[in-house]
Amino acid sequence: MATGRGARAIARQQITAEILTEAKAQLARDGASGLSLRSIARTLEMSSSAIYRYFASRDELLTALILDAYNDLGATVEAAEAAVERSDLRGRWLAATRATRAWARAEPHAYALIYGTPVPNYVAPQSTISAASRVPIVLVGILIAAAREHPMDPSSGPTGVLDPGVLDTIDQLAQVPEAKIIHGIRAWNELFGIISFELFGHLVGSVADTEAYFEQFCHETADRLLT
Amino acid sequence: MATGRGARAIARQQITAEILTEAKAQLARDGASGLSLRSIARTLEMSSSAIYRYFASRDELLTALILDAYNDLGATVEAAEAAVERSDLRGRWLAATRATRAWARAEPHAYALIYGTPVPNYVAPQSTISAASRVPIVLVGILIAAAREHPMDPSSGPTGVLDPGVLDTIDQLAQVPEAKIIHGIRAWNELFGIISFELFGHLVGSVADTEAYFEQFCHETADRLLT
DNA sequence: TCTCAATCAAGAGCACCGCTCACAATTTAG
DNA sequence: CTAAATTGTGAGCGGTGCTCTTGATTGAGA
Structure with missing residues (x-):
């Protein structure tokens, strides 16, 4: 587990970073209460359930x-x-x-x-x-x-x-x-x-x-x- | 409007107070983020939409x-x-x-x-x-x-x-x-x-x-x- | 090279939320 | 007595977090 340097792992890291970036943008814009996993998924053009591969919960x-x-x-x-x-x-x-x-x-x-x-x-x-x-x-x-x-x-x-x-x-x-x-x-x-x-x-x-x-x-x- | 002393007005006041009491209980128990109009309506045994006759919004x-x-x-x-x-x-x-x-x-x-x-x-x-x-x-x-x-x-x-x-x-x-x-x-x-x-x-x-x-x-x- | 397991994406679905609306019942006022 | 205002109801809309099944893709070991 976690070979650490496969192309797969790099992609994962990058998507995680994208989610985090969008989350920070939403936080700065609307505050913590307005932060929603679904809307992050929407702007990142992925299904809402896919987010949970990267963050287990809100x-x-x-x-x-x-x-x-x-x-x-x-x-x-x-x-x-x-x-x-x-x-x-x-x-x-x-x-x-x-x-x-x-x-x-x-x-x-x-x-x-x-x-x-x-x-x-x-x-x-x-x-x-x-x-x-x-x-x-x-x-x-x-x-x-x-x-x-x-x-x-x-x-x-x-x-x-x-x-x-x-x-x-x-x-x-x-x-x-x-x-x-x-x-x-x-x-x-x-x-x-x-x-x-x-x-x-x-x-x-x-x-x-x-x-x-x-x-x-x-x-x-x-x-x-x-x- | 607001005759102030009809039986209707009294009932309204009392229901408003009941809602407020239950809301305070929920606040003390779960905090502001856990406060929900629907659950208040449930414990007060009224329809969720009825709450909005007393409080226009959360x-x-x-x-x-x-x-x-x-x-x-x-x-x-x-x-x-x-x-x-x-x-x-x-x-x-x-x-x-x-x-x-x-x-x-x-x-x-x-x-x-x-x-x-x-x-x-x-x-x-x-x-x-x-x-x-x-x-x-x-x-x-x-x-x-x-x-x-x-x-x-x-x-x-x-x-x-x-x-x-x-x-x-x-x-x-x-x-x-x-x-x-x-x-x-x-x-x-x-x-x-x-x-x-x-x-x-x-x-x-x-x-x-x-x-x-x-x-x-x-x-x-x-x-x-x-x- | 083939296989098989791990990973991941997608979609449907569940239970909840705030809120709106049309409608029926009731009460009050004129 | 009638008309208007008030209250309750249930269905429904769009949103949420989260789970699960299904199917595709990938990567590592035989």
Whole structure:
């Protein structure tokens, strides 16, 4: 099984990619709720049942789209942050947070897919959780760099709040005091809280200039986290 | 039209209520995506087309559920905050934020309906925006009380970020410096950012004790906002 | 080279969905 | 008492996800 290089396998891979491309187009156009396997089959000019040779269910297709969205966002944020001079911690933080918001505004349906209401029976497979970690890893990397510049006592702060696993996977994190990490996660939460409210319309009527509002957020969090 | 007190009108009102009750039950059980007019009609033992005499479309039913959820949450938070001694500003803040989280955890599907991905073609009618304002109004009320205790210069801070309308609708807000109001909205955003991440599973792997994490959030925001 | 198993495409079909419509029954208003 | 408005019904349309049978194609081993 899976000889890996037959002409058959290549064709399969290509059709799978075509389905995924069309699915992404439909997602961007109509959102996750408007995505239908039948209509994908129609535009690809194949029978509706043929789709199931490539994706066992609609949920499986959705999972692929979720993975794709996480990686798209992750790559975007990584690139934006990497483009900034390493010593400019503040600039790196601003770049990462701004890139997150910009991506969300450019791909609102993809954003909603991963940070909005979860799809009913969905359980994240292992492959998605590493993709989902890319943005927080970027942010935490800036925190670590900041802690290296301003060394502090790592043992301070409350304990038991953080998952022990997170300190294992990112070992340099041990250098950062737990209270600082928690504040980093708080900023991460607030980032997506603000973006979600902006995208989902919960700011209309209170915040008029969402741009300035967001700028204030990312500058203040930079002040609080990187000193 | 709408004589308001005929036996016919009463029956209509009651059937409407029955539909709404069953819809809420389905929402709580299966979430918004699993809500179907036909299955409601089935359990109410009426023909599926009869439902449309009471709700013109699925979206209209959903709108009613959204309104209901906003009011349920609003009433819960108002009651919790009102139960605290008026002079205990910190206690009022803690009560309001904790009640919000507790409600969300008790009614995750209703929470997702109003603060998750918006339903595709939905545009909030006027009736919902006042219901949606109940929680922020409670929070802002605490801010106003705090500003009354510690009077400050209202003219300080940046301008143009806030919607002018919000200062008109809540006139006492003019006593609160704009920077303080913005920080209040920030806390409001972070509140729902944290709750959403907790409910939607984005904290697994990083925050182990969500309870303690949330407590830290609401205590710190109380410190920052009420002094 | 032939054979046989695996793969794939297609179509019919099932159960469900939102929604519309014509029609009959009933109630209300004038 | 009659006419209009309201309500319930069942059939039906087009759509969905998904399954199954059937038939064609392909590729690897004897």
